[in-house]
Amino acid sequence: MTDHPDLQAYYPFSRLGRLLDGLAPGRSPADDGAPILLSIGEPQHQPPKFVAEEIARHAAGWSRYPPARGTEAYREAATAWLLRRYGLPPSAAATGGMLDPARALLPLPGTREGLFFAALATIPRSSNGQRPVVLIPNPFYHVYAGAALAAGAEPVFVRATRETGFLPDFAALDPALLERTAYCTLCSPSNPQGAAASLEQLQELITLARRHDFVVAFDECYAELYNDRPPTGAVEAAAALDGSLDRMLVFHSLSKRSSAPGLRCGFAVGEPGLVDALGGVLQVGGAGVPLPTLAAGTRLWQEQDHVERNRAHYRANFAVAERVLGNRFGFRKPDGGFFLWLEVGDGEAAAVELWRSAGIKVLPGAYMCAEDEGGENPGNAYIRVALVYDRDVTEAALGRIGEVL
Numbered sequence: 001m002t003d004h005p006d007l008q009a010y011y012p013f014s015r016l017g018r019l020l021d022g023l024a025p026g027r028s029p030a031d032d033g034a035p036i037l038l039s040i041g042e043p044q045h046q047p048p049k050f051v052a053e054e055i056a057r058h059a060a061g062w063s064r065y066p067p068a069r070g071t072e073a074y075r076e077a078a079t080a081w082l083l084r085r086y087g088l089p090p091s092a093a094a095t096g097g098m099l100d101p102a103r104a105l106l107p108l109p110g111t112r113e114g115l116f117f118a119a120l121a122t123i124p125r126s127s128n129g130q131r132p133v134v135l136i137p138n139p140f141y142h143v144y145a146g147a148a149l150a151a152g153a154e155p156v157f158v159r160a161t162r163e164t165g166f167l168p169d170f171a172a173l174d175p176a177l178l179e180r181t182a183y184c185t186l187c188s189p190s191n192p193q194g195a196a197a198s199l200e201q202l203q204e205l206i207t208l209a210r211r212h213d214f215v216v217a218f219d220e221c222y223a224e225l226y227n228d229r230p231p232t233g234a235v236e237a238a239a240a241l242d243g244s245l246d247r248m249l250v251f252h253s254l255s256k257r258s259s260a261p262g263l264r265c266g267f268a269v270g271e272p273g274l275v276d277a278l279g280g281v282l283q284v285g286g287a288g289v290p291l292p293t294l295a296a297g298t299r300l301w302q303e304q305d306h307v308e309r310n311r312a313h314y315r316a317n318f319a320v321a322e323r324v325l326g327n328r329f330g331f332r333k334p335d336g337g338f339f340l341w342l343e344v345g346d347g348e349a350a351a352v353e354l355w356r357s358a359g360i361k362v363l364p365g366a367y368m369c370a371e372d373e374g375g376e377n378p379g380n381a382y383i384r385v386a387l388v389y390d391r392d393v394t395e396a397a398l399g400r401i402g403e404v405l
């Protein structure tokens, strides 16, 4: 076991558990004084009622193993959503088209499973005779690093800080490193900073991946939660570039869009060969999406009203944050997602103080980052705050954060 990679190395919640272990929470500003958990990005409101109804209606499906490629209805509903969301013509989804649902789309339990298994499915043992490199934005969602380690690759963390517009500049890396790169992930809108890549930035990355022959995984699980403008998607960028998804896998899910992280329902869309590779690995060591879940997911991708309400909920919370925090802690309204990325001086000390004196749990920014070559952790000064509660709790919690820090 000694040379086994530590897949927990970058798992932030174990570290947060150790940081707060044995520390009693203070009384929070919630009505009952109970702790307010702003550390985890878990929507606190319910998905539409029809989810339970669809699942009940398709209960006979529980006795069957999930089909590897899901159902035709699910693949078509997800593809139709892609066309609507990104303003693409129906011809893109025709047989042999870029988004042909039979070849380009794979139902998945979520982006998390997809991102983990995609690394295992596509990263070779060696890249130009050397240990393959996986490029990861810094800060990052922990799965990117865990997946790279599980695949035996070397994670290389690329700064996505205020100076770089909170997005990584992969094109600026040493060409020798890019030659060793087998895989790369971009999250847009990003967690935790909420920065959305432009059409040009997405196209630049797609072009870079093809030039250096690496796979690029686009994590777009926050694509429907945005403040001012719908963020551009990788599929949209590829359609405008040359109509091909070569070297690309794009991940979407209902967890944030439909407030249903427990449903475990999403998909990957991409180059058919990569989709096949991912599907093959899942068939051996993973799980598909159960039939009743696919039925509920089909309805959710078809329905947009609940998404508009959901987006309005988060927008209202960001408006509260803007009013309560003003320009403190480097506050900026993010392009998308539901997090605040606040510069508080010492993120770990702030997390301890907020827990002990105000019963508010937040995540130290350092736990979402890796040290760079200079030994510096770009998240040290930050905390991540998830705005997932209702407006009143959000307002009370942010007010207390302002007082305590």
Ligand SMILES: Cc1ncc(COP(=O)(O)O)c(C=O)c1O
Residues within 6 Å of the ligand: 041, 109, 110, 111, 112, 113, 141, 187, 190, 191, 219, 221, 252, 253, 254, 255, 261, 266
């Ligand atoms: C950036 C990012 N990617 C992926 C996920 C996983 O989401 P899913 O429920 O779709 O697996 C999360 C969840 O918090 C996330 O923040």
